[in-house]
Structures are given as C-alpha cells and as structure tokens.
Amino acid sequence: MDTHTPTRTETGTGSGGPDLRHHGDVEVRDDGSALVDLAVNVRADTPPAWLREHVAASLGSLAAYPDGRAARAAVAARHGLPVERVLLTAGAAEAFVLLARALKVRRPVVVHPQFTEPEAALRDAGHTVGRVLLRAADGFRLDAGAVPEDADLVVVGNPTNPTSVLHPADVLASLARPGRTLVVDEAFMDAVPGEREALAGRTDVPGLVVLRSLTKTWGLAGLRIGYVLADPETIVELERAQPLWPVSTPALAAAEVCVAPRALAEAAHAAHRIAADRDRLVAGLAEFAGAGVRVAGPAEGPFVLVAVPHASAVRRRLRDLGYAVRRGDTFPGLGEGWLRLAVRDRTTTDGFLRALERAVATTAGEAEPPRAEWEKTAQAEPA
Structure with a gap:
C-alpha cells in the first residue's frame, strides 16, 4: 500500500475498533491522583x-x-451573519448528535484522525460511516481527492484534533458539492492567531x-x-431535533459575553501566547529525536500529536511522575505509538519535559520501538 496516499476504509454500526467514547478527561479522573493535566485541551x-x-450574575434569572x-x-x-444562520447548542458535541439525527444522509464520511464524537453520533443514529484516513507520512494533511464523490x-x-493540523480554507471549500453537507469543526479555531483558514462567516460555500x-x-x-453556523434551512432542521430550552441561562450568558469585543481581544492575545508556548514544547520535544520521539506537524492548535516509542509504557510512567497525557490509540488512524499533549505554560512544559526524559529512559527496554507509527499510517483498518 502506498504510504503517501490517503486511504478510505469503511466501518459499520458495530462496536469494534477504537473506543470512540474515550476522551481526555478520563486520563485525569477516577484514581484520586493530583495530576498535571496535559490530556484535556481546555485552556489552563x-x-x-x-x-x-x-x-454568576445570571443565576438570579434561573x-x-x-x-x-x-x-x-x-x-x-x-x-x-443574520440570526437565521445561527443555532446555539449545549457544546459542539450536541451539534454532532443533531446533525446525525436530523439530516437525511445516505453516505456520511468522516476524515480521521479527528475528534471521535461525529462518528460516534452517526453510528448511534444508525448510519454506516466511511472513513478517510490521513497518513503520518503526509503530515496528516488533507487530500480532497481522497473523499468519495x-x-x-x-x-x-x-x-x-488530535493532529493539530490546520487545513487550508480553500482545500476544505473545494470539498463542497451539490447535495453534500460539509461539516467543519472549528472548535479550536479561536486558538489560532488571526483565525486564519477559518470558514465561519462564509456564505459562499454551498x-x-x-x-x-x-x-x-x-x-x-x-x-x-457552542453553536452552529449554516444556511437557514439547515438551522431549522437542526432546531427541530433539539429539545426545548437546550441551552441553560448561565450558558447563554456566557455565550453572549464570550463573543463581545473585549473577549475576542483577550482570546486573540491568548492565541499568540499559546503559539509561543507550543513552540517551546515542540522545541523541547525535538531534543528527544534520538530516542525516536517525533512531533506530527507543523502543529497549529493548542495541542501536539507525538509519536513515542513504547508510548503506552511512557504514558503510565508519566502518570507515576504526576503528568496525565492523552493516549492516541482511540483515534481511528492512529495506534498505540501516539500521544497527544495539551500546550501549557513555560513552567509546566519544562516540568513535563523533565518527566518525559525520565519516562523515556526508564521504558526504553520494554518493547520494540513502534517506528511504523511514523513511517506509515498506524493500524489502518482493512477495507
């Protein structure tokens, strides 16, 4: 199989394959440990x-x-945009459920590796889901030609998420077709300086x-x-699938203030700070290249994806040292040799890198390094 060509595989509605319901919050709960959290992609x-x-001020209106x-x-x-193009939701996860339940589709396809809730929601709604698996050898970049017509x-x-790849807006827009719904999850776009390559606000892409x-x-x-931006007809379809009053009063209060000019300015400043902190993390990880550690990239989000020999053992050792990181094998298209790391401040990053040095050193002899995780797409499912 050509390792430089994205491939498409099919999966049904069964429960086989990666655990699509595993998320980063699992890494930092349930064992009573006070772990430094590099597993969840929420800004510190x-x-x-x-x-x-x-x-808090909204609580008087409950x-x-x-x-x-x-x-x-x-x-x-x-x-x-006009308000007819906006739908407020209980987080982006609810939006994926609404799309899966409300839209009449026959041939849904999810580009992986990515956030697993879209596929999980589609499966739960009874759909057979096609996968386009992007390859590490290509930097997990999207080839629009790999998406079935x-x-x-x-x-x-x-x-x-989790590759931290920022796809060009024109490549994404080229996926639009008559009769096709193109869903772009921009949950982390406001962490990208200038929100370059964003499609939010565009009305010219069918x-x-x-x-x-x-x-x-x-x-x-x-x-x-969270919220959905789409044509008015799609918004109406999704709204019909929502329960009454799906977004709470405190959440509505947060939404209103978080899109105000003051908040947008603060978010823009945070995006530049995140980029600088990410550069420091990536530079630190480069010091482990001799041990087989490689960063997928270039990373553009508030997290990085890393190929690590003996990743499962390294992750466990990092927990012993007080750091939680996200396992990669629950993302379709990745395998056990991958970890996702949230970008944190300089002090946290430096402490993590010291812990990683110890973890890599103490696990080096446990198994053969999974070099294939980087040289080819990891564990692509058979067609």
Whole structure:
C-alpha cells in the first residue's frame, strides 16, 4: 500500500475498533491522583474572573425559562451573519448528535484522525460511516481527492484534533458539492492567531456547516456551550431535533459575553501566547529525536500529536511522575505509538519535559520501538 496516499476504509454500526467514547478527561479522573493535566485541551487558568462573575450574575434569572435571543444575536453579529444562520447548542458535541439525527444522509464520511464524537453520533443514529484516513507520512494533511464523490456528508476538523493540523480554507471549500453537507469543526479555531483558514462567516460555500465551541478557550466544559453556523434551512432542521430550552441561562450568558469585543481581544492575545508556548514544547520535544520521539506537524492548535516509542509504557510512567497525557490509540488512524499533549505554560512544559526524559529512559527496554507509527499510517483498518 502506498504510504503517501490517503486511504478510505469503511466501518459499520458495530462496536469494534477504537473506543470512540474515550476522551481526555478520563486520563485525569477516577484514581484520586493530583495530576498535571496535559490530556484535556481546555485552556489552563480559565474561566477568567470576569467571566465567572458574569455567569454568576445570571443565576438570579434561573426561575425563568432560558431566552436565547440575545446570545444568538451576539453570535450572529460576531460572524457578520443574520440570526437565521445561527443555532446555539449545549457544546459542539450536541451539534454532532443533531446533525446525525436530523439530516437525511445516505453516505456520511468522516476524515480521521479527528475528534471521535461525529462518528460516534452517526453510528448511534444508525448510519454506516466511511472513513478517510490521513497518513503520518503526509503530515496528516488533507487530500480532497481522497473523499468519495458520492459522500453526501463530510466531517473534518480544522485545526484537527488530535493532529493539530490546520487545513487550508480553500482545500476544505473545494470539498463542497451539490447535495453534500460539509461539516467543519472549528472548535479550536479561536486558538489560532488571526483565525486564519477559518470558514465561519462564509456564505459562499454551498452546504457548509461550521461548528464552534466556547468551552476550550474559556474553560467552560462543565457549562456546555457552542453553536452552529449554516444556511437557514439547515438551522431549522437542526432546531427541530433539539429539545426545548437546550441551552441553560448561565450558558447563554456566557455565550453572549464570550463573543463581545473585549473577549475576542483577550482570546486573540491568548492565541499568540499559546503559539509561543507550543513552540517551546515542540522545541523541547525535538531534543528527544534520538530516542525516536517525533512531533506530527507543523502543529497549529493548542495541542501536539507525538509519536513515542513504547508510548503506552511512557504514558503510565508519566502518570507515576504526576503528568496525565492523552493516549492516541482511540483515534481511528492512529495506534498505540501516539500521544497527544495539551500546550501549557513555560513552567509546566519544562516540568513535563523533565518527566518525559525520565519516562523515556526508564521504558526504553520494554518493547520494540513502534517506528511504523511514523513511517506509515498506524493500524489502518482493512477495507
């Protein structure tokens, strides 16, 4: 098999293959340890005080049913869109469920490796899901020609979790076809300086659906708030699939203030800081090249994907040393030789790199280095 050509495989509605329900929060809970969290891609030290105070102020309105009009208008204004093109959701994860249940599609395809909830939601809705598996040898870059022409729903992340690849907007837009819904998950786009390659706000791409999350940059994973940007007809279909009052009053309050000019300026500043912190992490990881550690890239998100010999043993040893990282083998297209690391501040990164040095040294003799994880796509499922 040509290792430089993205391949497509099929999977049914069964439970075989990677655990699509495994997420980074599992790595930092349930064992009572106080671990430094590099497993969850939520910005550290969030939510900020001003956001906590704003959300707290909304609690006096809990006796009334949620009214999302102001928040919806604020999101629309933030992207220069009419409100008819906006739907507020209980996080981006709810949006994937709505898309899977509401849209009448015959041939859904998910581009992997990426966030696993889109495929999980499609499977739960009874769909047979096609996979386009991108290869490490190609830097996990998207080849639009690998997407089947008959796919009527295509899901891709940008920047992609867990690879941290930022796909060019024009390549993504080229996936649009008559009769096709193109879903672009931009949950981490506000962590990219200038939000370059964003499609949010575009109305010239037929069938485009963009998902955004406010939980990552603002530390609101426990509040659940995100939104969908799409043509009015699609918004109506998705809204019909929602329960009544799906977004709580505190979440609506957060949405309204997080798209205000002050918050956008703070997020833009944070994006530049994240980029600098990521550069430091990547530079530190480069020191382990002699031990077979390699960073997929170039990384553009608030996390990096790393090929590590004996990755499972290294991950366990890192836990012993007080650091939680995200295993990679639950992402279709990756295998046991991969770890995902959230970008953290300089002090945390330096401490992690010291721990990684110890972990790599103490696990070097446990197994053969999984070099194939980098040289070819890891564990692609048979067609």
